[in-house]
Amino acid sequence: MADFADALELTLQFEGGYVNDPDDEGQETYRGISRRFNPSWNGWAMIDRLKAEYGPQMEKQLPMQLDLQQQVAQFYKSMYWDRFWGDRIPDQSVADELFDTAVNLGVHRAVIFLQHSINLLNRNEKNYPDIGADGSFGPRTLAALESVLALDRGNSLYLLKLMNIMQGQHYIDYMEKNPVQEKFARGWLGRITI
Numbered sequence: 789m790a791d792f793a794d795a796l797e798l799t800l801q802f803e804g805g806y807v808n809d810p811d812d813e814g815q816e817t818y819r820g821i822s823r824r825f826n827p828s829w830n831g832w833a834m835i836d837r838l839k840a841e842y843g844p845q846m847e848k849q850l851p852m853q854l855d856l857q858q859q860v861a862q863f864y865k866s867m868y869w870d871r872f873w874g875d876r877i878p879d880q881s882v883a884d885e886l887f888d889t890a891v892n893l894g895v896h897r898a899v900i901f902l903q904h905s906i907n908l909l910n911r912n913e914k915n916y917p918d919i920g921a922d923g924s925f926g927p928r929t930l931a932a933l934e935s936v937l938a939l940d941r942g943n944s945l946y947l948l949k950l951m952n953i954m955q956g957q958h959y960i961d962y963m964e965k966n967p968v969q970e971k972f973a974r975g976w977l978g979r980i981t982i
Contacts, residue, residue, distance in 0.1 A: 794884065800819060872902075879942070
């Protein structure tokens, strides 16, 4: 079964430290956690205390705050990993991909990418029935994931390729709709790996 700590370590490579970019829809963020979208996260109180105490030097203090790093991990586990049953995913690379995509694009969209990919690999329902691509991870999605992995003898390469294609297309569509976001292209495209 997949391990949360491994997935978190990979994702945090893309989620930098403290950032407050006016072009980023998340605005003020720490390790990818947006104050705009997560104003009640407990870590913000710690960050505000460090801002008051250290001013512009606050960023150097953040990585040394073990309580804050634990808050980051707890947030990601409850808000992302647990929502797609990460501990029950039988393939670490699929769990890693789901987790990173969920953190960057939302759990709903990440699960839809997985569900669509599973459906595309069932040979027109000859190997297993289509599942609804509703963005909710549940027993049917898990069973279908297990089926596609069994069909491909545990090899998740094709599933991951499809999920990455969908993720890449999402970024392209987003940047075409809002060209200011092109400044984030390299970071986003760096996440599309298998």
